[in-house]
Amino acid sequence: xxxxxxxxxxxxxxxxxxxxxxxxxxxxxxxxxxxxxxxxxxxxxxxxxxxxxxxxxxxxxxxxxxxxxxxxxxxxxxxxxxxxxxxxxxxxxxxxxxxxxxxxxxxxxxxxxxxxxxxxxxxxxxxxxxxxxxxxxxxxxxxxxxxxxxxxxxxxxxxxxxxxxxxxxxxxxxxxxxxx
Numbered sequence: 454x455x456x457x458x459x460x461x462x463x464x465x466x467x468x469x470x471x472x473x474x475x476x477x478x479x480x481x482x483x484x485x486x487x488x489x490x491x492x493x494x495x496x497x498x499x500x501x502x503x504x505x506x507x508x509x510x511x512x513x514x515x516x517x518x519x520x521x522x523x524x525x526x527x528x529x530x531x532x533x534x535x536x537x538x539x540x541x542x543x544x545x546x547x548x549x550x551x552x553x554x555x556x557x558x559x560x561x562x563x564x565x566x567x568x569x570x571x572x573x574x575x576x577x578x579x580x581x582x583x584x585x586x587x588x589x590x591x592x593x594x595x596x597x598x599x600x601x602x603x604x605x606x607x608x609x610x611x612x613x614x615x616x617x618x619x620x621x622x623x624x625x626x627x628x629x630x631x632x633x
Contacts, residue, residue, distance in 0.1 A: 501598045508594040512587060519583035526579065530572050537565055 476483045541561060548554035 504594055504597040508590050511590045515583055515586040515590065519579055522579045523576065526572065526575055533568055533572075537561070537568070 472483075541558060544557045544561070545554055548557060
């Protein structure tokens with residue numbers, strides 16, 4: 454391990470010494486090369502920055518839609534819970550005796566359970582869809598930024614098939630003239 458580190462440091466020293474030597478011998482040319490490389494590096498950042506920006510907008514849209522659906526679901530949950538509570542109270546008031554009260558309340562448990570399961574299922578569905586959309590955005594971003602773009606071959610100029618030349622028909626006037 455130490456030998457590997459020493460070799461690595463030695464290679465880096467040699468590369469740095471070569472750069473320093475080149476800078477001493479041709480300082481202006483070295484600076485020009487460094488400026489050109491820096492300019493190319495800066496230019497190459499345009500596409501990734503744009504891709505990150507567009508992906509940020511897409512992610513914001515996905516999260517905004519998910520939050521809107523979750524807030525609507527929350528409103529529905531609260532409304533249905535309040536409606537169920539009011540119905541329980543109405544049935545409790547209308548009960549003739551304790552047995553009727555217990556039976557009616559027990560009867561409503563099934564509907565409450567079904568409502569809670571439906572609401573939880575809907576919440577999970579919202580998160581699942583949002584997660585899938587975020588994954589699509591991330592995959593697209595990764596493909597744009599980190600994977601090299603495949604070059605699309607340019608279409609070659611297509612040559613149209615030429616029509617065969619037909620013999621020109623002589624008009625009847627020419628035909629008579631030629632015959633005479």
